[in-house]
Amino acid sequence: MALPNDPDPKLAAYAHPERLVTTQWLADRLGEPGLVVVESDEDVLLYDIGHIPGAVKVDWHMELNDPVTRDYVDGTGFARLCGERGITRDSTVVFYGDRNNWWATYALWVFSLFGHPDVRILDGGRAKWMAEGRPMTTETPTAESVDYPTVERDDATIRAFKDDVLAHLGRPLVDVRSPGEYTGELLHMPDYPQEGAVRGGHIPGAANVPWARAAADDATFKTRPELEAIYQEEQGLSPSDDVVAYCRIGERSSHTWFVLTHLLGFDTVRNYDGSWTEWGNAVRVPIAQGSERGSAEGARP
Amino acid sequence: MTMPPQLLELVEEFGEVGPRDRVQLLLELSKELPELPQRYADVAESMEQVYECQSPLFLAVEVEPADAGPERRVHLFFSAPQEAPTTRGFASILRTGLDGEPAADVLGVPDDFYTALGLGPVVSPLRLRGMAAMLARIKSRVRGAVAA
Numbered sequence: 001m002a003l004p005n006d007p008d009p010k011l012a013a014y015a016h017p018e019r020l021v022t023t024q025w026l027a028d029r030l031g032e033p034g035l036v037v038v039e040s041d042e043d044v045l046l047y048d049i050g051h052i053p054g055a056v057k058v059d060w061h062m063e064l065n066d067p068v069t070r071d072y073v074d075g076t077g078f079a080r081l082c083g084e085r086g087i088t089r090d091s092t093v094v095f096y097g098d099r100n101n102w103w104a105t106y107a108l109w110v111f112s113l114f115g116h117p118d119v120r121i122l123d124g125g126r127a128k129w130m131a132e133g134r135p136m137t138t139e140t141p142t143a144e145s146v147d148y149p150t151v152e153r154d155d156a157t158i159r160a161f162k163d164d165v166l167a168h169l170g171r172p173l174v175d176v177r178s179p180g181e182y183t184g185e186l187l188h189m190p191d192y193p194q195e196g197a198v199r200g201g202h203i204p205g206a207a208n209v210p211w212a213r214a215a216a217d218d219a220t221f222k223t224r225p226e227l228e229a230i231y232q233e234e235q236g237l238s239p240s241d242d243v244v245a246y247c248r249i250g251e252r253s254s255h256t257w258f259v260l261t262h263l264l265g266f267d268t269v270r271n272y273d274g275s276w277t278e279w280g281n282a283v284r285v286p287i288a289q290g291s292e293r294g295s296a297e298g299a300r301p
Numbered sequence: 302m303t304m305p306p307q308l309l310e311l312v313e314e315f316g317e318v319g320p321r322d323r324v325q326l327l328l329e330l331s332k333e334l335p336e337l338p339q340r341y342a343d344v345a346e347s348m349e350q351v352y353e354c355q356s357p358l359f360l361a362v363e364v365e366p367a368d369a370g371p372e373r374r375v376h377l378f379f380s381a382p383q384e385a386p387t388t389r390g391f392a393s394i395l396r397t398g399l400d401g402e403p404a405a406d407v408l409g410v411p412d413d414f415y416t417a418l419g420l421g422p423v424v425s426p427l428r429l430r431g432m433a434a435m436l437a438r439i440k441s442r443v444r445g446a447v448a449a
Contacts, residue, residue: 048325098384
């Protein structure tokens, strides 16, 4: 049984208000049957030093990825991950995390690959919950294992592979990395590999909208008019566009994927999780350098 | 290149357990990072920031003067927020492993010693780079002090 939506007026302005909850909504419903709260952080130890009471942890590194192949878990692995955490196919799953919900949106995106119906983000994440002095605990819940069906992962609808991106050139792309990564002038530190890519720059035609521009100072998402001003007015994207977002490994771009899909109501947004660590290492793919978007024609070898 | 005994012990401890227990070890270490002594706590902004770390981390390096003995022992001080446990854990590894060791031994630590901790599958490569940066900055300070 899905929980009711949060009727908060700020959320109501978004295209899909059912994808977000406020801290107050969550505080009022902790412990309700059908609700599972999932913490997913960039800092893998944060959950262990304190989390929202009853929340379970999903570790992006060890649990959402396949340990060998560069890919996500398969249907069997996902069913196990959910089952162990007391998540059924009917559960309302609320994700939250550190750094403006960066990894929380990544986890939500992976859950969406398996079509989990009711996934939501806690607006403001861990930072807002703590700033409001809400309860935290170090007690780890002992969820009773439940059955989660084995669902085949859908890699076609919200995920893009390198070949998809090559076929997509000429249509809207959003590079959500920092301007330095976008232009190709990466921070150069002696003795350190540069972001794990042999070439710097961006996919030709990509707009540069650093992901965190969608977040307000309190880690909540900016309001709908503020987001429209960035993505639609400033960048010229339209909700009917076919958009691919990418970053370095696909985590930061999950955040932008969430914003475009659920907050602004774009119909077709795919996250290219190979991102720059694949594109910047691939042989003979077109690359643009500098602050201009560039075009695929101009960049083809 | 060799490792000071405390650091070697930590590396071995990490090596003996699986990924999940490595996370637990790092968590315990993060809790053991000592508070800054008063002389730094008051002037934390005078410490060196390690910008390569994902979370704010400040460090200070003291090298005993030459007249205190030929070994020129090194003392390390770190400051990182409670909400940055991984960064604190890394700092704690260096503090536990290197504090009080002779300057030459600190300089002799392999730059990539952290790969032997087996944290690669557990934390992001960017974070491991933060660990490398901490060690590089410590060595640079020690080198400067010894040369002066």
